[in-house]
Amino acid sequence: MTGGPTGPTATPAEDARLVLNPTSGEADHAERVRQLAAEHGFSVVETERAGHAADLAAAAAADGVDRLAACGGDGTIHEVVQGLVAADALEDVPLCVIPAGTANIYASGLGIENIEDGFAAARRGATRRLDVGVADGEPFVLSAIAGLLASASTATSERLKERIGTLAFVVEGIRTAREFDGLEVAIDAVSDDQEYVWEGEALCLLVGSLRRFTDEDEPSNAENGQLKVTVIDRLPPTDAIAEAVEQRVFDRETPHVTTIEAAELEIVALEDEPVRFSLDGEPREYERVEIGVRPRALRVCVGEAYASRQ
Ligand SMILES: Nc1ncnc2c1ncn2[C@@H]1O[C@H](COP(=O)(O)OP(=O)(O)OP(=O)(O)O)[C@@H](O)[C@H]1O
Secondary structure, three states: OOOOOOOOOOOOOOOEEEEOOOOOOOOOOOHHHHHHHHHHOOEEEEOOOOOOOHHHHHHHHOOOOOOOOOOOOHHHHHHHHOOOOOOOOOOOOOOEEEOOOOOOOOHOOOOOHHHHHHHHHHHHHOEEEEEEEEEEEEEEEOEEEEEEOOHHHHHOOHHHHHHOOOHHHHHHHHHHOOOOOOOEEEEEEEEEOEEEEEEEEEEEEEEEEOOOOOOOOOOOOOOOEEEEEEEOOOOOHHHHHHHHHHHHHHHHOEOEEEEEEEEEEEEEOOOOOEEEEEEEEEEEOOOOOEHHHHHEEEEEEEHHHHHOOO
């Protein structure tokens, strides 16, 4: 005997919720997203202030949702993941990403290029478990960058981004920077059971969990439990660009750009001032910061392009 759709043995309807940041990007997506969300069975909760997405995500996890979607830019995804961690539900609730920000780097790494793609990925339901970085206890999905950086991130050309991945932002930062004093830092990282120590003046420092995420023909290594750490020595900006590109595009060792993979590292500011970071694009300051990774802790709905690359 089986019950009807509403009978006692019917499968309970899935509880899918979408956290919508109506202010991200051009702020012209809310109406369309509400409609598509309704068509795909997501109830919608909307942010009313910065930081609100974390609270809404934590509340959704506490309510036991089966799926959670984050609609906004990278900052919104960052907050939603923060909320899942706060609710101790990071590993339990699959995340769908609906890109509606300015740059949408995380979504594009997942092979999700627009809002419709995001809902299509949610509908298909193919998920992967991806690494999540942690800086000073705060989760990040994309990168922690210090030094010459982030302000230029949205100006970075798509083409450059495709070719060299996240480092494109640094290159763009170097290009647009007028003057930069360098970061006096000490870095202590553990890589393949070996300790790596670096101390000096860096032009920039980039820690990412989504390394070469946008390269075609190469599996993502957002699933290897390692963070890619790139340190560019302080050197004239044009040389730094040339070396960064050379190393990244041609996979060559270069003298002033150091790249390692590490599961954990500590960065200490050697000057009186804390080091300013951009954590998934959100500003943070640390005098000393421990950065680690929760390997494959986040289950994410991926686009077809990502799924087929595995
Ligand atoms: N209702 C709201 N009012 C004002 N700010 C908000 C609201 N909801 C979220 N925010 C803030 O908006 C900021 C920007 O969001 P987000 O990064 O998602 O979009 P974006 O900057 O347009 O895109 P991207 O980061 O992809 O370039 C976040 O720091 C978030 O805290």
